[in-house]
Amino acid sequence: MSRKWRPSLWLVLGGALVGTLGLSLVGLVVLRYLGPEIGFRPAAVLLAIVIGLATLALGVLLVRLLLRPVSELSRRAEAVRMGQSKGADPLEHYGTQELHRLGQSVLDMAQALQRREASIRTFADHVTHELKTPVSAIRAAAELLEDNPELNPEDRQLVTQIQGAAQQMQDQLSALHRITAARETAYHGSCRLNDILANLQIQHPGLDLTVRGGDIALPLSGQGLQIVLTHLLDNASQHRATRLTVEVTQERTTPTIRFADDGPGVSPGNQAHVFEPFFTSRRDTGGTGMGLPIVRNLLQAHGAEIALVPTDKGACFMVSFLDGHRIAKR
Known part of the structure; x- marks a missing residue:
């Protein structure tokens, strides 16, 4: 990061306000004295051009000092979310002192996350x-x-x-x-449940699979969604479930997926531990306790959360994509 003088945000905003008011007042004064000399109409046109150019220069300055670094910082944050190493590189231009500190803190945080x-x-x-x-x-x-x-x-x-x-x-x-x-952010994109439904039914012939809302777009690639569903379907099968319902709903731009099976469900003592690595109630039959943690890690890396939902019968999981998580265009 280059060491150079940067104006404070207060100076930029205060200067913009003072400049805007000053141009208006100066315009009135100049029109008062210039109008009688060259005519009020030519004087008004001349002042309009001068004030327009000055306003344009002020706008360019605000774009350079405020909008440009904020937009670039937003792009860097998106690059970090997508798993790109260049997202943590320093910005070429930071604008004000406050944005410089903010940008440095955000990029330091991104580098710490990448190192972790x-x-x-x-x-x-x-x-x-x-x-x-x-x-x-x-x-x-x-x-x-x-x-x-x-x-x-x-x-x-x-x-x-x-x-x-x-x-x-x-x-x-x-x-x-x-x-x-699973924490690698390699499954960005979008797909619909109907796109992978046939493969899921082939892989799990013993499950009676019911799908609702299969045509709703989800902000996860088909490969990533299949990994999530495969683990959840395997989990249902291993716990002796015979029927599973997958329902996709969408509220505004935020989709959710609900998985409900007819198995024995999760005992109250185990509900707080189902997403812990290596926790399993099937150790004697080959369970590793990694299926649900893999699902959770993959979803968290792609802007989603999974939770165990209380239900009277069977097990029910809810996947919620975070608000504002954009669906990539295919």
Whole structure:
């Protein structure tokens, strides 16, 4: 950021007001004395031209000092939201002192968020890389022990438990990698539920899927929406649901998606934990506790929130896209 003098916002606004009033007063005075000399009509035309040019110059100054940096800062914020690294680069022009401080604070915040996101990805990659080798060694050792014909039934059962634990560790590492990848803002765009409905029905033939409002545009690409729906449908199937209703509604420009199934629902003691990583009530049947956290992270990265909605029967989730989240033109 270049160090140079910048006017304060009070000076710019005060100067604009004083300049506007001054031009009017000076125009009246000049017209009073110039009118008798060259005629009131030519004097009025001349003053109109001078005042117009002065007003234009004042407008250009306000655009440069106020509108231009604010618009550029807005574009940078949008670039950061879209996951573009250049969004945190310094602005070429900041305008006033207040905008300079505001812009610097916003860009510092964007850089901190990018560093934090990179740290999370690096940590996840490091953990999955470092644990991959010992997990593979445990699985290989368990396979060798399993091939030993001298193992008694108790030892063979222990080997089976070791293999199950190793597989569970592998599943957790894979889920950790997926939940980190879900924070990548790679699914911007728009689609409709009807666009991916056929694929969802093929992937989940055991679910009676009912869709309402499938022609309403959603501010998420088809690939991103399919990831969200696949996890939610998998979650419903794994909890023995047979019917699921997906309803899309729109209030003004803000769409919402409601998912309701006929499964056993979420117990009161588990409702506060369903979005926590690694929390699952199906640990003994291979659950990793990462499906809903992946959905939440992906949606948060694309301007949406998901919540568990209280219901008398089954489980109900509500996805709400934040107000003002624009739907990209396709």
